[in-house]
Amino acid sequence: MALPLNIDDLINAKTVESVRIEFKQGWNPYSILKTVCAFANDIDEYGGGYVIVGIGEQDGSPVLPPSGIEQKDLDNIQRDFFKLCQDNLKENIFPIIEPVLFQGKWILVIWVTTGEQRPYKASDSPGKNAQMKIFVRHGAITKEATREQEIRLGELSIYKHYDDRINPRATIDDLDLGLMLTYLQEVKSQLYKEAQGMSLVDLCLKMQIARGAAENIRPLNVGLLLFCKNPENFFPGCVTNLVEFEDDAGTKYAEKQFSGPVHFQIRQIMDYFNSTILKQYVRKEQKVAETTKFFNYPYQAIEETVVNSLYHRSYENPTPNEIRVYRNGANRRIEVLSYPGPLPPIDENALLQLKVTARNYRNLKLGDWLKNLRLAEKYATGIPTIVDSLNRNGSPKPILSTDEAKTHFLVVVNTHPDTPIESENTATELEIISLSDLQQKILEQLVKEPSTQNEIKGHLHINTKAELDYLLGKGLVKAKKSGKSTMYFITPEGRESLNNNF
Incomplete structure (x- = not known):
């Protein structure tokens, strides 16, 4: 079965952080086991990770085209991986392992989610002298946990993120198959085609948005937030x-x-x-x-x-x-x-x-x-x-x-400081008008109060008729008759122009 994400985006770290991806050119069981253990421990709360077998790595980036895995070896590797996890991981976890045809070569993608029984331990090597140790990720490196990190994992095991909890008030029927298929189609997941013939319960389990005993499978909160038509029925704040x-x-x-x-x-x-x-x-x-x-x-x-x-x-x-x-x-x-x-x-x-x-x-x-x-x-x-x-x-x-x-x-x-007074147009040409010192002083006076030409002249001690005519022509001031006098007042465009000239 396919995974509920786009494989090309995953391999090129477009939607998943590179520290959550480890590439392995070949099948190296115990090295892979340590990484699986570290992803399940998820000490940095990234949300688990992916091990991709059949692609080499250089300076943190995948080496493409992939070297791949022989198709005849895929079934044996998957069986070996299941037994490896069963015998060499404590507590037991069984990540999804998926064969994928990528750029003409077969690769294996192992999807490890954050474990529910942290801390996890893995055998550090094959053979009788193997020891069970706790492994964690430090950036893109898998290493043995320190004592402080072991304590931290114990603390994390007590807490479970709210979106990853089962919602006891909801049933599988509260999830909408159409929304799930729309999502898979949008992200170009290979699971989209397979989902056409799957039951709602099987698809929910495959997408890991539901959990529980076989007779009581219920949605996780994250499933309801994304694939329920009315999530506000369960989360009033989802509005x-x-x-x-x-x-x-x-x-x-x-x-x-x-x-x-x-x-x-x-x-x-x-x-x-x-x-x-x-x-x-x-x-x-x-x-x-x-x-x-x-x-x-x-x-x-x-x-x-x-x-x-x-x-x-x-x-x-x-x-x-x-x-x-x-x-x-x-x-x-x-x-x-x-x-x-x-x-x-x-x-x-x-x-x-x-x-x-x-x-x-x-x-x-x-x-x-x-x-x-x-x-x-x-x-x-x-x-x-x-x-x-x-x-x-x-x-x-x-x-x-x-x-x-x-x-x-x-x-x-x-808002942007040059944004003019609202216009009906979605794209507006805003002309920045260069003002002379006298024109700026006139506008500054009109910001304080509307004035007649004589009042402006009295404040500035100079004839301002030519400047007022210019400002009127540019729409930066307007004139209004008041009895025998003409009052001048600044327009919103005038205020904008004045601000732009400071």
């Missing part, structure tokens, strides 16, 4: 409320709600942002041929913020996520609020400094599925991706915050 404010006071607003599987929510939210909120502008300066393009909010930064809010939140918490969009006013921004706050050791100070380096995850399994869909970044790269995207767009850095009790996690993304 995102979006509120758009039209004024600074927050009295005029519109609301929209997104629900359904987590990856569906992400895409629906981003489709809405892309069609309604995100806009590109072209800035053209006078007397300069080049133009500069920028977005009010760069897509990648917003997508990563939305993904993080659904990936890292706790689904034991019933409070839905909230996205607030402030479209007008002096402080236009997008706020994304999720519950609860970050896990230790991340605190308020670390967030203020944008130093997010922790490796603790609430939803380890969910992250793997989202990465297969290329919706989530690899480990510890989400916040740097947001910062980098904003920086390349010329936008301010994001503001990350929580409270002392870590009841929530707030991300604030401010």
Whole structure:
């Protein structure tokens, strides 16, 4: 049977971190056994790993095309592997081992998930003098565990990630076969074709989204979050409320709600942002041929913020996520609020400094599925991706915050400083008008209060008619009759132009 992911993406580390992949050119049983043991111990909480037999490795990268395994040897190796695990691993684990035809050669992919009875031990060698030892991964290296690491594994064995737990309130029928097949087809998994003839229970077990005794197979929480049409029935917090404010006071607003599987929510939210909120502008300066393009909010930064809010939140918490969009006013921004706050050791100070380096995850399994869909970044790269995207767009850095009790996690993304007042167009040409010192002073005066030409002349002690005519022609000021006088006031475009000339 095939695996529920794209093999080419796996081998080239496109959706799985390279430290979770070990290549073996040939069948070396006890070396492979140690790696299997280390992946099952999963001391860094990566989510297990993959051993790929039949492909060599050089400087951490696969040597392609593969050397492969003779087809006639595949069955014997699989039988040997099963017996090897049975006799030389304590506690027993039996990872999935799958023959795959890749680039015209047969290879074996061994999928090892995080074990439920850590720490695991493996024989360090064949023969009577073999000793059972605990092995762990340090980066891409498998080694014997230290005493401190043994203690750490004992601590990890007590805790099970919420998304990897069986949901006792759900049944297999709460999972939707159509959603599962759609996923397998999208990631181009070879399991998609095989799944057509499988029962729902068998497919759930194969995808490792259900577990239990044969007579009582039940879904895991991660399965419900991704493959249940209404996961909010089991997790009230699996909903995102979006509120758009039209004024600074927050009295005029519109609301929209997104629900359904987590990856569906992400895409629906981003489709809405892309069609309604995100806009590109072209800035053209006078007397300069080049133009500069920028977005009010760069897509990648917003997508990563939305993904993080659904990936890292706790689904034991019933409070839905909230996205607030402030479209007008002096402080236009997008706020994304999720519950609860970050896990230790991340605190308020670390967030203020944008130093997010922790490796603790609430939803380890969910992250793997989202990465297969290329919706989530690899480990510890989400916040740097947001910062980098904003920086390349010329936008301010994001503001990350929580409270002392870590009841929530707030991300604030401010609009690009050159974003003009909202336009109906998705791409707007923004002309940067170079102002003389006198024109700037006129606009500064009008920022304080609307004035007549004589009042402006009185403040600046110079005739300003020519400059006012220029500013009127550019739409930076407007004139309005007030009795016998004409009052001049600054337009939103005038404010933008004044800001751009500082």
